[in-house]
Amino acid sequence: MNIEKKVLKKDSLEALFSKLKGAGRRILAPVQKAGEIFFEEVNSPKEMAKDYIQTTLSARGAVFPRCEALLKYEFEGKEVKVEDRKDAPKPTVVFGLRPCDAASFAVLNSVFTWDYQDELFKSRLANTALISVSCAKSDEYCFCTSVGGGPGETKGSDILLTELGSGDYLAEVITDKGKEIVSLAPELFGPATDEAKEKYLAKVARQFDIKELQGKLAKNFDNTELWLSQSLRCLGCGACAYVCPACVCFDIQDEANRSGGVRLRCWDSCGLSLFTLHTSGHNPRSVQSQRWRQRVMHKFSYMPDRLNYVACVGCGRCSRSCSADMNLLEHLKEIMETK
Amino acid sequence: MEELRKKAAELLSSGTVKVVIGFAQGSGGKTRAAFAQTPDQAAKLICDERCVQNLAVYLSKSEVKSLGKIAVVAKVPVLRTILQLAAENQLKDGEIVVLGISPEGKLVELPDFKAIEDFLAKIPYELTPEQKAELEKLEKMSVEERWNYWQEQFAKCVKCYACRAACPLCYCESCLTQCNQPQWIPVAPHQVGNMEWHIVRAMHLTGRCIGCGDCERACPVGIPLSLLNRKLAEEVFKNFKTRAGVAAKEEYALGTFKPEDKENFIK
Numbered sequence: 001m002n003i004e005k006k007v008l009k010k011d012s013l014e015a016l017f018s019k020l021k022g023a024g025r026r027i028l029a030p031v032q033k034a035g036e037i038f039f040e041e042v043n044s045p046k047e048m049a050k051d052y053i054q055t056t057l058s059a060r061g062a063v064f065p066r067c068e069a070l071l072k073y074e075f076e077g078k079e080v081k082v083e084d085r086k087d088a089p090k091p092t093v094v095f096g097l098r099p100c101d102a103a104s105f106a107v108l109n110s111v112f113t114w115d116y117q118d119e120l121f122k123s124r125l126a127n128t129a130l131i132s133v134s135c136a137k138s139d140e141y142c143f144c145t146s147v148g149g150g151p152g153e154t155k156g157s158d159i160l161l162t163e164l165g166s167g168d169y170l171a172e173v174i175t176d177k178g179k180e181i182v183s184l185a186p187e188l189f190g191p192a193t194d195e196a197k198e199k200y201l202a203k204v205a206r207q208f209d210i211k212e213l214q215g216k217l218a219k220n221f222d223n224t225e226l227w228l229s230q231s232l233r234c235l236g237c238g239a240c241a242y243v244c245p246a247c248v249c250f251d252i253q254d255e256a257n258r259s260g261g262v263r264l265r266c267w268d269s270c271g272l273s274l275f276t277l278h279t280s281g282h283n284p285r286s287v288q289s290q291r292w293r294q295r296v297m298h299k300f301s302y303m304p305d306r307l308n309y310v311a312c313v314g315c316g317r318c319s320r321s322c323s324a325d326m327n328l329l330e331h332l333k334e335i336m337e338t339k
Numbered sequence: 340m341e342e343l344r345k346k347a348a349e350l351l352s353s354g355t356v357k358v359v360i361g362f363a364q365g366s367g368g369k370t371r372a373a374f375a376q377t378p379d380q381a382a383k384l385i386c387d388e389r390c391v392q393n394l395a396v397y398l399s400k401s402e403v404k405s406l407g408k409i410a411v412v413a414k415v416p417v418l419r420t421i422l423q424l425a426a427e428n429q430l431k432d433g434e435i436v437v438l439g440i441s442p443e444g445k446l447v448e449l450p451d452f453k454a455i456e457d458f459l460a461k462i463p464y465e466l467t468p469e470q471k472a473e474l475e476k477l478e479k480m481s482v483e484e485r486w487n488y489w490q491e492q493f494a495k496c497v498k499c500y501a502c503r504a505a506c507p508l509c510y511c512e513s514c515l516t517q518c519n520q521p522q523w524i525p526v527a528p529h530q531v532g533n534m535e536w537h538i539v540r541a542m543h544l545t546g547r548c549i550g551c552g553d554c555e556r557a558c559p560v561g562i563p564l565s566l567l568n569r570k571l572a573e574e575v576f577k578n579f580k581t582r583a584g585v586a587a588k589e590e591y592a593l594g595t596f597k598p599e600d601k602e603n604f605i606k
Contacts, residue, residue, distance in 0.1 A: 232403060233373075233374070237500055237501035269499065
């Protein structure tokens with residue numbers, strides 16, 4: 001992967017957005033909505049949220065929407081006519097996501113192209129470009145560097161922008177998709193200087209070694225006391241899974257009347273009490289401590305074992321949104337302290 | 340705080356209770372729920388103005404209940420919740436030890452429901468000026484404006500059910516949303532699914548919600564849920580002169596029939 005370094009002048013974002021829109025791209029960027037920040041469709045960089053560490057919801061909705069139709073069906077006498085989803089996803093640019101968010105798309109992709117090829121996901125991903133912005137600030141909830149990421153990490157982005165002291169951006173053009181975007185507005189991208197980006201990046205100290213954590217987790221599966229004490233205050237709401245960029249669980253629901261219906265796929269959470277309820281009535285994860293254990297094991301043990309990806313990018317959203325203050329990083333560090 | 344810690348440690352070391360539910364230092368300068376099971380753990384309990392989570396939500400959680408007899412640190416919203424739970428036959432007198440905390444932050448001995456009722460009778464239920472202004476703004480809107488306002492708010496909903504999980508009065512082990520024969524409320528987070536969920540939850544809480552605000556605090560996408568519940572609570576008070584969380588025995592306004600109830604709206 002040959003990363004091309006360029007400079008994007010500080011006042012050219014408006015022009016860049018204009019060129020992207022002119023080329024038929026939908027632009028999703030962080031927008032302030034009351035006390036929260038969501039990725040929404042924008043026309044101008046002026047609409048973007050300013051001065052924040054991280055958005056509330058992640059950008060995963062761009063490739064894995066909160067609710068989407070999989071197919072439609074109609075009853076014709078005793079026959080059922082099925083119509084697969086045919087719409088083509090709109091070419092999209094996600095602008096202003098963090099390096100941790102950019103890294104999460106590969107995690108999602110590993111699940112959606114594992115044994116079954118999810119064509120809806122794949123076509124969305126193929127039509128989405130990521131222009132990330134590196135992190136000048138972090139807070140106590142961030143732990144990207146503990147899970148293989150970093151505030152200026154290029155992995156997963158098509159273009160990574162780092163704001164330099166001058167206000168201009170260092171633009172690292174990482175992939176062919178990134179090169180294609182540059183080619184839409186080549187006049188906006190000048191030659192890069194020798195200036196290194198490191199001094200403009202937040203310092204995020206590594207809090208644990210991921211391989212060591214996996215070893216601890218393997219040893220502690222049956223440590224029921226640990227999982228119970230960690231999860232006593234958990235309310236069992238789904239918030240953590242819904243704000244997470246790397247969570248993939250979904251529910252499939254049919255909504256129909258006597259003439260036909262639609263099959264929907266929508267977000268779900270393993271933290272919810274009925275997530276593993278069988279039709280027999282048995283629920284293998286009937287108490288919250290089992291569900292908490294599952295969440296941690298899935299992200300930090302099963303996914304790395306099965307698909308070679310840690311299903312967490314250390315963005316900290318789960319901990320910021322948790323109304324019971326579960327704080328994932330704190331729990332992981334506690335697990336690191338076990339024998 | 341010191342009095343509370345001492346009392347908690349005493350209750351644990353004497354074996355009177357097996358767990359004291361209170362608050363401890365959390366992350367980001369916040370506090371979090373704590374479950375002290377030994378006098379050492381009781382020494383870490385804190386109680387200040389940051390401690391706003393309604394701890395009564397843990398009274399119905401099975402893994403908390405299975406620890407044994409519970410003592411709970413109870414500020415005014417928790418006390419109201421305890422009375423409402425009692426009125427709904429979810430708590431028996433003496434089942435839990437209540438460590439009352441007055442609005443001034445003092446530990447108050449409240450040995451039974453009657454003591455809680457008497458204590459709360461001296462603390463009038465009042466809306467803050469911000470809450471009054473918010474309700475006025477809502478009431479000034481036309482029906483259409485109000486519908487649009489709530490549509491816009493509920494469009495953010497992702498159906499995480501944090502509002503339900505955080506609410507101590509949403510204790511149903513089999514929530515209406517979990518029934519799929521028939522699927523009363525659409526699971527999906529689309530316009531209809533979101534409206535139906537929030538309307539039904541608000542209706543199920545009408546006259547029962549004590550206004551702790553935890554639903555709104557728990558919502559990850561910032562929907563003003565407490566406003567909706569508060570509006571309905573005011574409607575109940577206007578029409579029936581009753582409020583939730585006032586007495587351990589209650590004739591629930593929306594669940595009680597009296598022969599003198601008016602029937603002139605039945606056509």
